Amino acid sequence: MDRLNLSQERVVKHFGSPLMVIAGAGSGKTKTLAHKVEFLLKEKHLDQKRILVITFTNKAAKEIAQRIEKVCSVRIEWVGTFHSVALKMLKEKGRLINIPRNFSVIDRQDSESIMKNLLKSKGLDLKVLDTLKAYMSHRREDLISNIDPYLEPLFEEYISYLRSNNLLDFSDLLWEFLRLCKVTNLKEMFDYVLVDEFQDTNTVQYEILKNIARENVCVVGDPNQCIYEWRYARPENMLRFMHDFNPEIIKLEYNYRSKRYIIEVANCVLLASQAEWKDLIPRLISVRGGEEKPVVRRFSKEQEEARWIAEKIKELSRSYSFSQMAILLRVGYLTDVYERTLFSAGIPYKVVGEVKFFERAEIKDALSFLKVLVNGQDRLSFERALEITTHGIGKATLNHIEKFYSQSWLKACELSLKSLPSSKAHVLYQFLLKLKKIDLTKYAESLEGFLQEIEFFERLKERYPKNWWEREENVKELLRYLKEKEKEGATVQEVLEEISLVGGSEEERAGVKIMTIHASKGLEFDVVFLPRLEEGILPHEKSLSDIRELEEERRLFYVAITRAKDLLFMSYTKTDNNKPSRFLSDIDKRLLDLSAFKKEVPTLPELAGGIKLKVGQDVIHRVFGKGRIVKLEGEKATVDFNGKLKTIYCTFLEPL
Numbered sequence: 001m002d003r004l005n006l007s008q009e010r011v012v013k014h015f016g017s018p019l020m021v022i023a024g025a026g027s028g029k030t031k032t033l034a035h036k037v038e039f040l041l042k043e044k045h046l047d048q049k050r051i052l053v054i055t056f057t058n059k060a061a062k063e064i065a066q067r068i069e070k071v072c073s074v075r076i077e078w079v080g081t082f083h084s085v086a087l088k089m090l091k092e093k094g095r096l097i098n099i100p101r102n103f104s105v106i107d108r109q110d111s112e113s114i115m116k117n118l119l120k121s122k123g124l125d126l127k128v129l130d131t132l133k134a135y136m137s138h139r140r141e142d143l144i145s146n147i148d149p150y151l152e153p154l155f156e157e158y159i160s161y162l163r164s165n166n167l168l169d170f171s172d173l174l175w176e177f178l179r180l181c182k183v184t185n186l187k188e189m190f191d192y193v194l195v196d197e198f199q200d201t202n203t204v205q206y207e208i209l210k211n212i213a214r215e216n217v218c219v220v221g222d223p224n225q226c227i228y229e230w231r232y233a234r235p236e237n238m239l240r241f242m243h244d245f246n247p248e249i250i251k252l253e254y255n256y257r258s259k260r261y262i263i264e265v266a267n268c269v270l271l272a273s274q275a276e277w278k279d280l281i282p283r284l285i286s287v288r289g290g291e292e293k294p295v296v297r298r299f300s301k302e303q304e305e306a307r308w309i310a311e312k313i314k315e316l317s318r319s320y321s322f323s324q325m326a327i328l329l330r331v332g333y334l335t336d337v338y339e340r341t342l343f344s345a346g347i348p349y350k351v352v353g354e355v356k357f358f359e360r361a362e363i364k365d366a367l368s369f370l371k372v373l374v375n376g377q378d379r380l381s382f383e384r385a386l387e388i389t390t391h392g393i394g395k396a397t398l399n400h401i402e403k404f405y406s407q408s409w410l411k412a413c414e415l416s417l418k419s420l421p422s423s424k425a426h427v428l429y430q431f432l433l434k435l436k437k438i439d440l441t442k443y444a445e446s447l448e449g450f451l452q453e454i455e456f457f458e459r460l461k462e463r464y465p466k467n468w469w470e471r472e473e474n475v476k477e478l479l480r481y482l483k484e485k486e487k488e489g490a491t492v493q494e495v496l497e498e499i500s501l502v503g504g505s506e507e508e509r510a511g512v513k514i515m516t517i518h519a520s521k522g523l524e525f526d527v528v529f530l531p532r533l534e535e536g537i538l539p540h541e542k543s544l545s546d547i548r549e550l551e552e553e554r555r556l557f558y559v560a561i562t563r564a565k566d567l568l569f570m571s572y573t574k575t576d577n578n579k580p581s582r583f584l585s586d587i588d589k590r591l592l593d594l595s596a597f598k599k600e601v602p603t604l605p606e607l608a609g610g611i612k613l614k615v616g617q618d619v620i621h622r623v624f625g626k627g628r629i630v631k632l633e634g635e636k637a638t639v640d641f642n643g644k645l646k647t648i649y650c651t652f653l654e655p656l
Contacts, residue, residue, distance in 0.1 A: 007250055007254070008252060011250050013039060014248065015044060015216065016216065017247070017248060020220075020221075020238065020242065020245075020247040020248070022251040022280050024284045025266065026258055026284075027282075029220055037072065050189070051078065053079040053194045054080070054194065055079070055080065057522060059522070060522065061079055061080045082201075083174065083501055086173040090173065099176060102166065105500035106169050107359060108169075115158060132151055135151045136155055141204050143203045143207065159172075166378065167377075174204045174205060174208065178204055191216060193217045194218045195218070195219045195221075197220070198221030199223045201237050219241055224280075224282075249280075252282070253284055257524055258562060266284060269558050290566070293593040294591070295569045295570065295592070295596070298597070299571060299574070302334075302531075303341070305531050306338050306340075308571070310342055312569065313342070317347075320566075322349075323513070324527065326527070329531070347511070347512060353516065358499050360474055362472075362474055365388050369385050370447060371496060372409065373435070373438060373440060376407060377409070379409060382409035383398065388454075393428065397420065400419070416428070444482035444483040457472050517557075518556075527564065528569070530560050531572070533583070534579060538557060539581065554583060572584075590650070613629060620653070621646075621653055621654075624641045625641060630645070
């Protein structure tokens with residue numbers, strides 16, 4: 001406890017009633033949550049099996065599980081994302097709502113493929129696909145009640161297809177988990193429920209929480225960091241929680257990540273917010289100090305801006321590693337110019353957001369054999385395995401096999417052999433014979449032998465002549481991963497479940513990170529560049545006519561700023577058509593390094609002048625309390641706090 005500040009300690013010791021924690025960026029919430037679990041285990045003597053910890057990402061779940069294990073020497077059984085908790089719960093109790101234990105989870109690519117086939121079978125234009133996807137998400141994640149008579153039958157047929165193949169998609173996991181909550185009393189299962197990143201919960205997740213939490217519930221979040229409304233995140237869930245649970249509210253406002261000028265810039269951006277939860281906005285206080293002000297630059301074109309960033313990165317590489325620098329962009333299409341410029345400058349870089357490892361075609365191909373053996377009803381994996389392994393088996397043969405299908409596609413394949421032409425029957429028989437050699441208790445070694453037997457790597461050369469060697473390396477990496485999992489004692493079912501949730505972490509590469517602001521959520525870097533801060537980009541052109549969407553763009557800018565620990569560089573291009581972002585005008589210019597504009601006074605962005613203070617004025621400081629200004633000198637003021645004189649930067653003072 002001695003290493004926690006007072007607010008963190010209050011969070012840790014709170015017990016017996018609902019709690020809402022407003023955790024500002026970089027406020028040490030993961031450490032606080034880990035200590036809270038320690039308090040529940042050691043002081044309140046709760047059983048670790050009856051504590052549920054829900055996080056927003058798998059990475060966060062792993063981090064908090066490791067922290068809890070470090071401080072408590074206990075591995076919490078129920079810690080994970082909403083999706084992983086739903087998966088585990090449905091595996092354990094899904095039979096109560098007719099979900100078999102051996103179901104498989106499909107990724108978004110396979111889900112989209114099923115939808116496309118459904119539309120084709122109905123003779124519908126594929127242009128309907130995006131509308132259908134949005135409707136399905138609205139139905140299951142936003143829980144809309146207004147049914148579309150045109151799209152609902154397609155939705156029902158899609159769900160029917162998944163169930164008949166013993167499959168669930170990601171939205172299904174939450175939808176069915178909520179259905180499970182409603183038929184069984186899960187409130188009796190947990191003595192304490194903690195939810196992190198609560199501002200990013202959607203409607204179905206909030207309803208799940210209401211169905212599993214009692215009075216001992218703690219939600220942690222910051223509505224000012226909600227940047228996923230377009231994915232149905234609902235920051236107003238924090239207001240709903242206040243209404244439904246009447247919690248005590250504690251704010252974590254000390255920032256341990258960023259230097260003080262970066263934090264004050266972030267505060268300026270939030271102070272201009274018009275959001276309905278304005279009272280929940282934390283006023284962050286940096287504990288790091290530092291004299292470096294965020295830099296603002298203007299350029300005539302994007303190439304000039306990119307070259308300047310490359311030069312600055314080279315200069316800073318004497319003090320910072322390339323991997324601790326990042327270029328954060330509002331939209332992905334801006335990536336190219338920075339990638340080309342860094343490449344030309346010989347600067348190592350990594351574009352984050354490329355196709356993830358387990359989503360690569362060759363990886364899905366190799367895993368399809370294990371998937372169809374674990375879940376015989378998985379038609380997608382069966383068809384993929386068949387396509388890779390056999391020649392001459394087309395749609396007509398598949399239609400014939402389908403006539404014999406009951407609970408297993410492999411069994412249907414076996415039953416169809418006698419009624420197929422001998423050439424087709426021989427191909428299918430060989431396919432089944434080889435597949436049955438895979439021993440699921442020794443899945444890594446067995447799969448490797450099987451891939452050699454079916455000449456999988458030779459076929460990679462045929463299918464991908466341009467980059468087959470890269471794909472071969474990926475499959476070899478998969479086999480190494482499976483061997484490690486097998487050594488750890490993980491079953492093939494557990495490995496496939498983990499893969500379905502993780503989706504594959506992108507391979508690490510040392511270098512400057514180029515990514516969208518959305519992708520940077522939860523990350524931090526010593527040095528951050530925010531280029532193209534222009535109207536139409538940030539805020540995005542689609543948000544300009546909608547106050548709610550503009551507020552989300554503001555939050556996105558706030559998240560981008562607070563990724564920076566030491567240095568922050570903001571820039572924009574100024575032409576006849578481009579205007580600097582309106583969010584720049586919310587920043588007190590005294591907090592910024594505007595030295596580049598000294599020779600270009602007419603082109604200064606419109607930046608706020610800040611609050612004017614004068615000698616004799618009463619002010620308040622967040623730490624020292626009320627005082628009176630006795631002297632002003634440049635950016636600093638000498639303030640009398642009940643007889644104690646303190647010299648403080650004016651930006652930390654608010655007039656009374």
